[in-house]
Amino acid sequence: MALVVQKYGGSSVASAERIRRVAERIVATKRAGNDVVVVCSAMGDTTDELLDLAQQVCPSPPAREMDMLLTAGERISNALVAMAISSMGAHAQSFTGSQAGVITTSSHGKAKIIDVNPGRVRSALDEGKIVLVAGFQGVSQESKDVTTLGRGGSDTTAVALAAALEADVCEIYTDVDGIYSADPRIVPDARHLKTVSFEEMLELAACGAKVLMLRCVEYARRYNVPVHVRSSYTTKPGTIVSGSMEDIPVEEAILTGVAHDRSEAKITVVGLDDKPGYAAQVFRAVADAEINIDMVLQGVSKVDTGKTDITFTLPRELGPVAVEKLMKLKTAIGFSEVLYDDHIGKVSLVGAGMKSHPGVTATFCEALSEAGINIELISTSEIRISVLCRDTELDDAVRALHSAFELGGDEVATVHGGTGR
Amino acid sequence: MALVVQKYGGSSVASAERIRRVAERIVATKRAGNDVVVVCSAMGDTTDELLDLAQQVCPSPPAREMDMLLTAGERISNALVAMAISSMGAHAQSFTGSQAGVITTSSHGKAKIIDVNPGRVRSALDEGKIVLVAGFQGVSQESKDVTTLGRGGSDTTAVALAAALEADVCEIYTDVDGIYSADPRIVPDARHLKTVSFEEMLELAACGAKVLMLRCVEYARRYNVPVHVRSSYTTKPGTIVSGSMEDIPVEEAILTGVAHDRSEAKITVVGLDDKPGYAAQVFRAVADAEINIDMVLQGVSKVDTGKTDITFTLPRELGPVAVEKLMKLKTAIGFSEVLYDDHIGKVSLVGAGMKSHPGVTATFCEALSEAGINIELISTSEIRISVLCRDTELDDAVRALHSAFELGGDEVATVHGGTGR
Incomplete structure (x- = not known):
């Protein structure tokens, strides 16, 4: 008998009819002899409606009250799924995040899970019940207030519960049937991936793959919880995210896929003194506004002026705030201007195979060049290459790379390439 | 500085605009120098939608899950009111029933409040905050599960909090501006009552007056919490429910008003053996189905057969269940038939003045007789007379009694009458 944690997204429980379909799958999993814990997101548009x-009652609502409000959504969907299960003759019990022992920090709206005390969940399982847990929410350790975990929070709830209960697998049900070698809407012959290592999935999530959120993958990797990403509309297997890429034999290590991201903007601080501490002041100003930056490039200092430029990328919605913060420091830090560009796209190639195959960077740049795409900025990790290009060229870039590395079709892609990297 | 508990009903918080209006009133009460605790019902139709x-996912949902589902409604409205208050520059903090220390029995859907531990509410008040508490809900002492209090539960939450906090007054805001001598929709010159004693209000609530639920009044009486029933659309004073009728000087004791109720049905068990224990078996059968009966009449035994009839009234929606339970016992108890009548109405006259004024019953019966209304069943208490009539005659009965006892107009009604009672 296995212990299975299942997570269903908002579209999977968007109507009474879909809730009944989800309940059928849950009951079937239970009747196949498994213990089942289920985490549901709020129904379809509930969160947006709330x-x-x-917004109508308060232009900038207090975060604590926002969490009190939004957590009602998951409470509703979980209770309804529990009812649907009981109408099929199985026993179900729903818990709020707090009741399920999901202890978090007290940063309302973006709380982090500190600990999971699944005592009540375990007792209910021992009584033979199917357990429902409201996702996306917890209770703060300090103030005992209701908190939410931010975007992708229900996935993280599911993985955290799976870790605490030492579940055999955490199944994430969504509207796609797994992870692909590229977004199938852009690349029609994108390949469905059977398995992806935690490290590769981390890179893909960080580079814009939307299926799993970064925090959820980080949690799964830390506690070694295998995650099965699959569709709630079919029964065919999805993608298993598990294992370290260190355990993949070199000859089997491949390039996993191409990810893309249109959510970033680029800021260039022009004419900064090229002396110790000046770049740090720029990044401190941005960090103090709680903005995470992604790619960074510092240009070579110009000989005649001793000045340099710093370019970095950041989430587009925070771009205006960052520009404003920097402009306030113009005199203090001493630079000539701030350039802002929100028409950029980022394309990334990810795969454990990159470590063992030379020439990946060369092939990468050649492919983009042949497609007439100019590279504006480049950054790499051990298993990833990312570049910035114009947002209008992003789809072409994804297709060019996917094709150059032969990632498509039913065939397993192998790495070809020239020399160097 | 006073401590005021305010309760707003579902129609008062049915939209963002109404929520803002409610928030304005709350903030004004706070700025007038009071400590304020607010209990809100769920927005307008939320409960019905849930x-x-x-119903769509499960024909007979488990009561525990139903409570988990329905409590989301109050959570939403309370958080929204807290946000609206904060947009007006005041500090508000919302609590669930559980967080506010509302401890209940574990009968889901109709839990009773056992105790209120308002520690967190008190602390928030001490910090100068306006406190919002989700009405209608609590947490069960035994299982720590979320419970609901049943109909009128938010009023009871407000009164229970007022009692626990030793508040100066509990204000119940609704869509009418207080208690009237009769339903103004039926009796246009019904008089607005400035004060009503707890006992009179108990009788009125038990006889169909919808403004306050019986349990709420019982709670207020037990803990001696003055309740101010008023409109959320005006600032004029409503009706104060407080004090014992024992404290009303005899010369000031009046007839309070006429209540009516169309929610009951009548069952007659015909041809029952007139021997000890047979009537008890009838009432036990009904009680075992958790049905509360109201009026009871046992006829005089017929000399020739030694048989008798028993008539009683009960909530109409439970009529079919009661008939079914009784028919199953027909052979065991031994009666000839069960008659069911759901076209009845009940009209009641209530007032502390009844004790000291003779002839009320006679005037009562004369008034109905003159209006051509037949009395089908009569029951009385120290301060109430109730009769059953046809449901089609109910409005006429209310008007006839209201007029006969001169309860209308701006004048304070006094009691006239013949002899006896």
């Missing part, structure tokens, strides 16, 4: 109501 | 969803 956000809209909040 | 009930409908539940």
